[in-house]
Amino acid sequence: MQTPDFSLDNKQVIVTGAGQGIGKALALTVVAMGGKVVAVDLNADALGALRAELGEANCVTITGSVADPAVAQAAVDSGVAAFGGVNGLVNNAGVTRTAMIDKMTLESWQTVMDVHLSGSFYFLQALGRHLLARSKAGEKIAGSIVNISSDAGRRGTIGQINYGTAKAGVLGMTMCAAREWGKFNIRCNTVGFGVVETPMTETIRSEKFADMYLAQIPLGRWGAAEEVARPVCFLLSDAASYITGQHLSVNGGYTIGL
Known part of the structure; x- marks a missing residue:
């Protein structure tokens, strides 16, 4: 039996939001596993x-907003x-703009x-x-492709209807791409994070809210950027070659169900 390939040798991966937090951890893990x-x-x-x-030799950089289509093309070209x-691609970049629905x-x-x-x-x-051009x-x-949800x-969430709606949309995007591109051997999956120790989650992890959230996490702690990066890199690897269109929760058990 052939040993599963958990490495990222011969993988070249675009990581958005790579300057800090989970994105930086992803970039470091990709290279540590042999990728670019x-x-x-x-x-x-x-x-x-x-x-x-x-x-x-392992990293090239693109400075710009992911909301600009030209930046996306520049990343591929580079x-x-x-x-x-x-x-490979990890759509990780994110922002928050918090407000209740009626005040947003x-x-x-x-x-x-x-x-x-x-x-x-x-x-x-x-x-x-x-990838389609290369395949054809x-x-x-x-x-x-791994989309971060x-x-x-x-x-759902309170005070972030914009964020919750966008992240729900990412799930649909993943499933559509998986169905369209599977025949070309282009896989697309989603990873959904819980509360990870990054600047974006400082409010949730504050003294005001920490006990409430931690009580709902069976593992009883926040996630670390390095440990949530590893499942993403698994999906980028050939060890996940028969996985597409799936949604993986990496959240310490915050959501448990079929």
Whole structure:
């Protein structure tokens, strides 16, 4: 029996929101597992520090907003130029604009939609076009896209209807791409995180809310960026070659069900 390949050798992966938190942990894990990274973020200084840490041979960077379709295409083009191609993507970039439904501004609604939903689509489409062109040219490909969702997209949330709606939309996007592209050996899955120790979750982890959330997590603790990055990288690897269209919750048991 052939040993499963849990490495990311010969994988070139675009990671959005790679400047900090989960995105940075993802970039570090991809390279540690043998892959190459196209790191995308708004923070040029953070990207520069990441590339210095990973080494220029392992990482190229793109500074810009995921809400700009041109940035998505630039990420694919840069990966092709640096590594000869791209075959993986993690749509991880995120923002929050918190308000109760009746008080949410249209600007706050649209900003979150632009980043989480439209931004994920732009990158998915850009990489998909690249992979489809290679497949139709006769190349044997193995593409893997992981869209980052959230428990908020599966069970709702209070004060973040924009975020919850966008993350629910990511689930539908994943299933559509999996159905359309499966015959080309392009897999698409979703990973939904619970409360991970990053700057985006500082409010939830504050003294005011911590006990309430921790009481609902069977493992009894917050997730660490490094440990939630590993399941994503599994889905990028050939060890997950028969998994597509699925939604994996990485949340310490915060949601449990069939």
